Amino acid sequence: MAGAKERHLTLEPTSAFDSITGQGVRALVGGREVLVGNRRLLTAAGIDAGPLEADSQRLAVDGKSPILVAVDGRPAAVVGVADTIKEGSGAAVAALQARGIEVVMLTGDNRATAAAIARQVGIRRVLAEVMPEHKAAEIRRLQAQGKVVGMVGDGINDAPALAQADVGSAIGTGTDVAIESSDITLISGALSGLVTAIDLSRATMRNIRQNLVFAFVYNGIGIPIAAGVLYPAFGLRLSPMIAAGAMALSSLSVVANANRLRSFQPRALPEDVRVLATDPVVEVGHDEVMEEEMSQKTPKSQKVTDPVCGMNVDAAQAAASVEHEGHTYSFCSQGCAATFTADPHHYASHTVS
Numbered sequence: 168m169a170g171a172k173e174r175h176l177t178l179e180p181t182s183a184f185d186s187i188t189g190q191g192v193r194a195l196v197g198g199r200e201v202l203v204g205n206r207r208l209l210t211a212a213g214i215d216a217g218p219l220e221a222d223s224q225r226l227a228v229d230g231k232s233p234i235l236v237a238v239d240g241r242p243a244a245v246v247g248v249a250d251t252i253k254e255g256s257g258a259a260v261a262a263l264q265a266r267g268i269e270v271v272m273l274t275g276d277n278r279a280t281a282a283a284i285a286r287q288v289g290i291r292r293v294l295a296e297v298m299p300e301h302k303a304a305e306i307r308r309l310q311a312q313g314k315v316v317g318m319v320g321d322g323i324n325d326a327p328a329l330a331q332a333d334v335g336s337a338i339g340t341g342t343d344v345a346i347e348s349s350d351i352t353l354i355s356g357a358l359s360g361l362v363t364a365i366d367l368s369r370a371t372m373r374n375i376r377q378n379l380v381f382a383f384v385y386n387g388i389g390i391p392i393a394a395g396v397l398y399p400a401f402g403l404r405l406s407p408m409i410a411a412g413a414m415a416l417s418s419l420s421v422v423a424n425a426n427r428l429r430s431f432q433p434r435a436l437p438e439d440v441r442v443l444a445t446d447p448v449v450e451v452g453h454d455e456v457m458e459e460e461m462s463q464k465t466p467k468s469q470k471v472t473d474p475v476c477g478m479n480v481d482a483a484q485a486a487a488s489v490e491h492e493g494h495t496y497s498f499c500s501q502g503c504a505a506t507f508t509a510d511p512h513h514y515a516s517h518t519v520s
Contacts, residue, residue: 175432183476185212189275189298190232193478200478202237203246205277209237210282212479213470218242227279230287240479258436259358264289269314271299273305273328278449285447297452299324303331305452319353321345336361363433370431378421385417394508430499474514475503491515 177199179197185194190211191204206223211214214237218222222245223233231247238505253478260270261331272293274281279382281295294305303376306328309316318325321341326348337349340356353360393410478499478501482488485497487504491511507514 183473183478183503185499187243188300195478198477199239203234205233206235206412208280209235209242211481212237212240214240214242216242219245223277224279228279228283230280230283232276232280234387245512252284252287253358255357255358255359255436255438257442258438258440259362260288260290261411261440261442262362262436263365268317268365271309271359272447273302273318275299275324278451280447282447284447285449287442289442289445291447293447294447294452295449300327301452302328306331317361318400319358320349321356336364362436366433367428370428374425374428381420381424382417385420389413430475471497473497473499473503475506 168178172472180194180235183203184192185387187208190208191202192201193204193212195201198203198306201403202212202214206216215236216237219233219235219242223235225246226233228249229249231249233244235242236244236246263270268430270290272281272285272290272295274284274293274295276284276295278295280292281293285291285293297305302324305317306316310333312333315334316332317334318338319325319336319338320329321338323342323344325337326342326344329348330346334351335349336353337346338356339352339354343395345425346352350365351361351364353364368409388403389410392403393405395404398412470479470484470487472478473480474496476499480486480499481495482495482497484499485499486500488500489496489506490505491513492515494515496507496515498507
């Protein structure tokens with residue numbers, strides 16, 4: 168919108184707007200049906216996206232997400248949108264891998280764009296073209312493989328996956344729902360905070376194990392002597408005062424060791440990390456496979472025209488349908504259905520399914 172105003176372009180009125188989750192948007196703009204979204208959106212509308220494929224691939228290879236545009240049922244344009252990589256992301260990924268952690272990118276972008284971004288930061292495995300509602304399912308699939316999964320996200324669509332993961336980490340500059348669904352919040356928004364959290368948690372667990380060893384050593388030696396194990400052979404018994412002092416020393420050593428964590432300082436990540444040029448392994452989200460299998464088992468959907476606004480809709484997934492004089496009329500929204508019901512004879516001749 169801002170770009171159009173800068174170019175002094177006339178903005179046509181928009182009506183019958185609809186947002187399709189994980190695909191894009193569609194609306195009537197100046198009386199013409201416009202679709203803006205990914206390849207799934209155009210395919211579902213019965214539009215051949217082939218003419219846009221070359222430009223889409225070129226943008227994707229450059230790390231940009233291609234957004235396809237169709238006007239009145241015909242492919243019209245490709246818009247390239249790119250997120251800038253956060254500063255220090257490459258160093259954070261390298262640090263995680265150096266700590267034995269497998270880094271996987273989970274994204275809704277197409278496989279070429281995802282591969283280009285992963286290549287820039289050194290990620291070796293990518294799950295691409297994952298619908299927003301299926302991100303949590305992909306986390307469950309990784310967990311089913313025996314992996315302990317930590318998820319980092321910042322958007323509304325990431326919230327279910329953050330809740331499903333064994334440890335969810337939300338970017339502090341992200342949405343509130345993502346923060347509420349997570350276990351850890353990275354206040355600065357930098358991925359280096361995740362490395363710090365992992366180092367601190369490992370230091371804490373190491374400290375706990377050391378304290379357990381101290382406690383077992385003290386009790387393992389002190390209790391048998393206090394019970395008189397050495398008395399028959401050596402005539403030695405443990406004085407109550409010495410036993411009390413030993414127990415106090417045991418607690419003191421554990422507390423003193425635990426307090427060492429107060430001096431924990433995160434290691435600064437190197438700024439000049441050299442990302443290894445490796446081609447990532449790209450897997451397509453399982454939701455696409457499921458959709459293809461279902462499409463093979465079910466007949467193709469029937470496209471009809473909304474008699475009120477003129478938009479093409481899927482009769483099986485229409486927002487509303489109305490029976491009139493033995494015919495079924497399908498509508499893109501409840502508003503169009505209400506308009507038709509108010510004066511059915513005016514619109515009845517437009518489209519019959």
